[in-house]
Amino acid sequence: MPRNNRPKKGRKVEEPEELNIELARRGAKRIDIKRGNHYVVQPTSGTNAEAGKSWTCPHCHGTILPGNAHLVAWEDGREVNTRRHFHTNCWAGFNGEIL
Numbered sequence: 495m496p497r498n499n500r501p502k503k504g505r506k507v508e509e510p511e512e513l514n515i516e517l518a519r520r521g522a523k524r525i526d527i528k529r530g531n532h533y534v535v536q537p538t539s540g541t542n543a544e545a546g547k548s549w550t551c552p553h554c555h556g557t558i559l560p561g562n563a564h565l566v567a568w569e570d571g572r573e574v575n576t577r578r579h580f581h582t583n584c585w586a587g588f589n590g591e592i593l
Contacts, residue, residue, distance in 0.1 A: 525570060528589055532570035535585065539563050552592065553584035567592060 523536045543560035558564050558579050565585045568577035578592050
């Protein structure tokens with residue numbers, strides 16, 4: 495007997511939740527463990543930076559310009575104002591302490 499693929503009458507189809515584009519751009523926070531230290535890490539697109547603002551990567555000492563995607567990291571349990579901006583590849587190779 496062939497299968498009936500028609501929807502059953504009265505079955506409600508739930509609408510998917512609307513995607514929050516800004517949240518998707520920012521990325522999700524995560525915890526990375528490096529040399530026993532727990533770091534909160536959040537990807538950022540850098541598009542919300544103040545005009546003329548730039549950051550210095552503590553790993554390579556290179557400049558991160560607004561609009562360049564990168565990571566923001568700080569030690570878990572410390573204040574957010576201790577955060578540092580890393581190039582994504584630099585964070586992967588970073589094994590020091592965030593000062």
